Amino acid sequence: MKLASSFKRNTSVLAISMAVATLIPAAASAQTAGQSDDLVLEEIVVTSQRREERLQDVPIQVAAFSDSKIEAAGIKATQDFINLVPNVSLDDSFTYLNTFVVVRGVTQINNADSPIAIIVDGVPQNSQKQLKMNLFDIERIEVLKGPQGGLYGRNAIGGAINIVTKAPGDTLEGQVNASYGRGDALDLTAVISTPVGDEGGLRVSGSYKTDNGRIENSHTGEKVDFIDHDAEVRARYNQNFGERVKMDLRASYRDFEAGAVYDSVVFSGEPDDYVAPSENIEGITFGDIFDASAKFDIAFDGATLSSITGYTALEEYFRGDIDFTNAVDKPGGFLGLGFQAGQGQNLDLDLFSQELRLVSDTDGPFRWITGVYYLHTGRDLLTRAFIDLTGDVSQFDDGIAIVNLSESNSNNAYAVYGSFDYDLTEALTLSGALRYDRDKRSQTDLTSGDVRKTDFDSVQPKATLTYHFDDNKLVYGTYSTGFRSGGFNAPTVRIPVFKDEELENFEAGFKTSWLDRRLVLNGAVYKSKSDNFQFFFVDAASASQIIGNIDKVDIWGVELEAQALVSKGLQVFAAVGTTDSEIKENTDVPASVGNKTPKTTSWSLNAGFQYDVELTDTHNLMMRLDYEHRGKKYWQIDNLAVQEPVDLVDIRVGVETEGWGLYFTARNLLGEKYYTDYNPRAYSGLDTDIGFRAQPSTWAVEGKVRF
Template sequence: MGLKARPLRAASSLLAMAVAGAVAGSAWSVPALGQDSQAEASDAGNTIVVTGLRRADALQDTPAAITAFTSQAIEDARIIRPADFVNLTPNVNLVETQNAGNAFIIIRGITQARNSEPSVAVVVDGVQQVNPAQFNQALFDIEQIEVLKGPQGALYGRNAIGGAIIVTTKEPGDTLEGSMTAGVDNGFGYFLRGGISGPLGEDGGFRLSGSWQDTDGYIPNTFLNEDADPVENLSLRGRLLFDLNDNIELDLRASMDQLRTQALYFNIVTDVNDTSLPVRVNNAGQNDRDIYNVSARIAFTNDNFTVTSVTSYDWLEEILTGDAFDFRPIEESFFFRPADSPFGFGLGLGFDLNQSQFLDVEAFSQELRVQSPDNQPLFWMFGGYFIATERYISTGNMLDTGAGVFPVYRVPSTNPLNPQTSFLADSQDNVAWSLFGNLGYEFSDQFRADVSLRYDHDHRENTTLTPPGFLPNVPGFPPAVSGELRTESFSDWQPKVTLTFTPSREVTLYGGYSRGFRSGGFNQTGVGAIAAGNGIVGVNDIYEAETADTFEVGAKLQLLDNMLSFNTAAYRTISKNSYFFVFLAANSTQNLGNVPKTEIQGAEFEAMLRPSRDLALTAAYGLTYSDIKEFPDAAAIGDEAPLISRSTINLGLQYNPAISNDLDALLRVDYRRTGKTWWDVPNTTVRDPIELVNARVGVEGESWGLHAFATNLFNEEYNAEFSPGGFVFKARPRVYGVEATVRY
């Protein structure tokens, strides 16, 4: 197996020792990192219940690697955006780059890239998000977040290849209540979050909640003398919940998110660790994203089964504009400056470029499932899922005349101040459906087996809408044609088998096999020819579907009368046709290629020690080794897969002492170390480990709270992403502020 396998062997040996100790009768427990301990939850009579496996189970009894955050943990850790809970979860990373809609989840080495299908299924209140551009939204009024690691395709279908993220918002209550949080930060920015809930008659309830953020930004643009990342973000959500009779529940939900910020403020370097260059784009540009969702969930329950119908409509639109390569002011830019320029070698063409990209997605989805009650030896569920998606995307470059950059939507620019030099557009009509079934049986109090199977079929039609004058035709290759219709279908079976052994109430051991599947898709017409002409392998007009087969074993344990809790898991994944990203400068396109085969091995350890009810110490370690086994360029075999970090380390402390009978204090510190990270198939550069510290301190009464907070407390400077071609995107520096909360 070579030198790479040795650390994993050590991790697997530790896992085997933990399992052996459990079988020998040790009393251990596993709460989720960053949340109330299982012991305290049980003492309070509110054992943490997770639903990620499509049935309600106590977290301790769930045979899966799940990190869960309760509403109290979300408040204590100040989780207000996805990066906040991702950074508290071992072996999970979030890469934020380019624009709001491009935020890549990496779970256990299963990665994501620009314009790709997501690596996880994201489910909010039972409704699965239809496009990865929806993920990076504000989080507010949240009841629970569950992060399931490992392929969950048998439960959530295509795109759950790396896992699933289950977000549950707070439900309407039967009494009038609400809360409001307001604060300021060093942006200078201010924000509001809050909600109100109450009854509607005897059998109904409502909940309205929202979030507003307004900041000038945190990353200076030294050329324009303003910040590069201002934000105006308004999010609203409403829920109506009705018990139509003793057997039928109706849950209606509507939400919107309007974001106004900027994008594309890259630098160009050869080393991802080079943070010396300031942002100096001459076009501030824009990044406007609007997301709307309406959904209806109807559940009919009797003594024998529950029938659930979930219907959803989603619409997303995002436009972004800004500088183009090489993201410098016009006279310093690569295309403008001459070969002997003091700013470096240039083409001396006397002009610069800017760019515009537009995305429009509409989707209708329907799920219907029937399942047995949770509290019986035989659990069963079966159903079907259907989704129809229409997507339009365009991208192009314009001459930068110094008059600014203007958005381009569905037709090339005719603006004389913004003449179009390249333009590519296409539309996609996708129809996908699936059938699924799950069976679980408790043979005894100690042994349970679960078997799931899902078949997904995804039919995709792509129409080239690029005008003839902008088609990227290359001599020696078939010509690209405007109006060309391409069709492809991608399908696969996704099985999942899990065996669970609970030798005592304090011990859960599990192991199994699962497969994940992610659809392939279309690069823009002619990309394959251009890639070949530029000596780039693995990139074609169509990129293939990806599968991931994973074997996993794990243990959940409690020790010292529930004072110490411990989680551990080890896994091995074979990924076929994983995605990687390529930017083709020849036609300014963002494209996906495939790595035919990658092997991924890893392990995780999580622990919480609660020596008293007001003190909790947490620790977690995640380890991932990847190895490219097959690739058209033999030089890449043995390299690390793109976007994968070697390890994650989490350490946390939370102290909640009582100051008086009605006043408590809070001190919380979270440390995160993300190990070496590789970014492209040739492994041309590797980011050194980064270390981040977040802190929150304050006082709380029964109906109010006052807190100070800081993220990236020690102002670690690093690049959040390196993209092939040397594009780096700066990470957010230290952000700090104060906030006050009132509950009524």
């Protein structure tokens, strides 16, 4: 069975690789066949550097998805576009909103700051719980790789994700989408946009999901990955006050309840031993998120002043098993103590941010940006472990508690920044950025009343030299830095305060377009040095999630990307990224020196094609295939638990007109079995390994109507 699976996987890899290798050079012959000059790859305009620029002019490795690419790839959630970007991964784990994003070896830490800045319509999303989004009515997605601290500040140590929702237009329009898939998964979205007066517009959109699940608990027979409901509504209102003043208001509300805490117990200790969950407590996550923002742009002669205000109130509560098994399979109980146990946590988070930014006009050889930023975060966390007598999650509130931790965290972050671009010649541009971040944190132990306070700060410079050979070819060299603030663990754990992490990155790259923009070739080589690299593990005995530091880490890698328009309607694409991390110094665990950092994937590859063909004057057939290869994954700092490579194939086929479309989508077509998160017993806090199962093969049929 293993041999057949391996043969199937390797055959797919070989077939797709041969197709890409054959079709990309074919773009060269396409030009000589007399194709028209308007047959070019789509040109995407991005705001990666806080002003509008052509994607190919930005001296950063950026993966960008326009609205047409989002629809063609069937992108409906964060996971969908992350899977299309080499050297970036997003792993589901534990609760419904909990994910671990890894960018060029820099890793997400649970209950801490993200390693990647998340920006939605210009507003920073300052919690890791905000990364797992339902993506509907989206104009553009940009993924920037490498530290972006000079522009985006704290938490951009690995890169940045910039998401732009669709703005109201000057005509009445709308759209309705509905899909049904494996596991009775139902996904509905609706959008309506209307002008308001002569200078205003309102756009309202909504999403609703429900899902019976596909992963079965072998002990209870129930599906653990269910979604009882995930409902969201969003509104955006734009208004122009004359020619110089613009207002952009945005609000959203999301309410959800879904399965959670369904790790499988892996008694063998082998990450490729794919077993079913078997806990006796059915885990659950529930909560809601409210977001609101207000942006005002005031145009002066020579510059535009922007005020950006954001507010988020987020609640996520979970309940579930703590030993992830049952009295039949493990009669010794929790940690061999003779009883079953459960756990739960209440997270209440409030975020308020304010930014003032002044951006110069793009005319002239010298362009600049300057600004100030403030963020307040309030985070209350209640964590309990309890003796499980009934298998019911209500024991969190009325059962026998064996651990009860309650804390209130507050931090105020301040920043001032500036950046510039200066054309030394028509071909040579010098760019620079400098940002100072200060983070003042405090934690109150609500049980004892003890208060702890500490500060973290960092100066983050960036310098880039870009040389344009012509309008379609450039090379660049960059020195950039990133900063991720430190913070407090739970008051009673052995590492009470974890240190802030800082990273230096040296990068050289190129961006080129060839054959009248029918062929794009981009690439870069990078070397990063991290001080106080943050990593995460669990101490189950105290029901504590702990963040520690690795003193010094080196990371280096290579990234290459190719897109080719082979003929009218036929586009092929491929991209590869490598990440080679090495622990250089680790005071806490000296034996880990020389190992790779946690959750590191050695290399990743994306390849595929999209073919659009006219069936009639009004009907179009779309076919798309995406292949993803993930190299070996090293789960923890001892490198003893290593997951073998994973190969994923997605397909999407549809018939569409200007007014409607019908589609079929299949993900993980080959049925690859793997874990999205895996914690060896030395780091899980348990006496067994645990793994969080990935979704099996899924399919969905979808219909949409535009008006």
